[in-house]
Amino acid sequence: MLDGEQVNRLKDRDGNKLSDAHLRKKLAEKxxxxxxxxxxxxxxxxxxxxxxxxxxxxxxxxxxxxxxxxxxxxxxxxxxxxxxxxxxxxxxxxxxxxxxxxxxxxxxxxxxxxxxxxxxxx
Structure with a gap:
């Protein structure tokens, strides 16, 4: 991300793209x-x-x-x-x-x- 990669193209440790929907779902768990x-x-x-x-x-x-x-x-x-x-x-x-x-x-x-x-x- 610091090299200019779009956040929604990156993946979390489980392989899920860091889309708005996914980030919201994970953050809402806590x-x-x-x-x-x-x-x-x-x-x-x-x-x-x-x-x-x-x-x-x-x-x-x-x-x-x-x-x-x-x-x-x-x-x-x-x-x-x-x-x-x-x-x-x-x-x-x-x-x-x-x-x-x-x-x-x-x-x-x-x-x-x-x-x-x-x-x-x-």
Whole structure:
């Protein structure tokens, strides 16, 4: 990957391609919040109607026209729109924070981490 190989062309240790669907499934096994977060955000990654929806400044029902605003300032939106975005971002980044914490603990408190690991191979 660091040499420029696309992630979805790489394979995991079981030979599965690292597609979005496979990565989501594997990550959701330990972090169930990933699936709903993915469902709410994947349209922002892949160009879709969500990109256009958030750019709509106003609509006119009579003429069935939508007016878009693409600028450094958002059109007025209910606060809930932003709350959902922030909550979703938090849920999406929480596993990365947990992995970082685990890495730091393993590096700086190796004995305590090893003592807490199951010894039955599970």
């Amino acid at each position: 972090h169930p919040c990933i699936s709903p977060v993915y469902e709410r955000t994947f349209n922002f990654v892949h160009l879709s109607g969500k990109h256009f929806e958030v750019s709509i400044a106003r609509t006119d029902d009579e003429t069935r026209m939508a007016y878009f605003q693409i600028s450094g300032h958002d059109p007025h939106r209910p606060d809930e729109t932003y709350f959902e975005a922030v909550d979703t971002f938090f849920e999406a980044t929480k596993p990365a924070g947990m992995l970082l914490l685990a890495f730091c603990m393993a590096r700086h408190q190796r004995e305590a981490v090893m003592a807490s690991m199951p010894t039955d191979g599970g």
